[in-house]
Amino acid sequence: MVVITKDHFSIGQICQSGQCFRLRKLEGTGKAEEKYGLTALGRYLEIEQKEKEVVFDCTREEYEQVWKHYFDLDEDYSRIIGMVDERDAYLLQASAYGSGIRILRQELWEMIVSFIISQQNNIKRIQKCIDLLCRKYGEEKYTEKGFCYYDFPKPQALAKAALEELYACNLGYRSRYIHDTAESVSRGEVDLACLQEMSYEAAKAELMKLRGVGVKVAECVCLFGLHRTEAFPVDTHINKVLRQQYPQGFPFERYKGYEGTLQQYIFYYDLMKPEK
DNA sequence: CATCAGGCGAGAC
């Protein structure tokens, strides 16, 4: 057990922010007891959200070596929120509302597949699709306590899948995209290892060579899979907010390097705030 | 029944 007491860190908000589709609230836990399960990096982790602290069910060593980095706990998010223009009432409200969100450092390949699936789709169904893919094509593993979980499938495993089988995973027309993208990556036509070293624009262009990856998906992959926090994915929610709240244009210049973090606050606020 | 969910690709111009 590792107990973390840190500002701007809410597992519940991260879970609902829709950046990680394999962080789930465990059934049967309510307001009094909020427990979450996360499958990532070939591991399974249980996390409990308490009033002012987050409890990781792992050793101090695993926390220091793996999860601290994964949850971006070295970044000071109060500094980012503090950058918000005092006169920008909307952004002040949005960033305060989702102040416990962090930009996770997730796995690149998983992000590519997950955000291809996300297009014209809703979070619930996206999670279901990913569950099915993991069960069918991911490696089956067990925790020390005997809990069964599945790794995210490798590119080669998905490239081998028949198109009909992908349709059976509820992917719909995205089946073709997943199939072709898995082939491109497993053949090395797009080298994922190189992306880390590339500039943001170059990495984005490289990702867009993959079928089913357009501007929006590429930006999500850059933000969540490469931790390029300058990426600012514009989807239907963000588009609506930009039209309604920023008819003169969003002040991107002011927030250079942190656009993606603000995008998450705006997205989450628009998605979650009561009575729209 | 129509519309929408964190869009994209193909084709027309």
Add this chain to the structure above:
DNA sequence: GTCTCGCCTGAT
């Protein structure tokens, strides 16, 4: 280069 359209599928 920009614009339009069709697309799997489940929820409302």
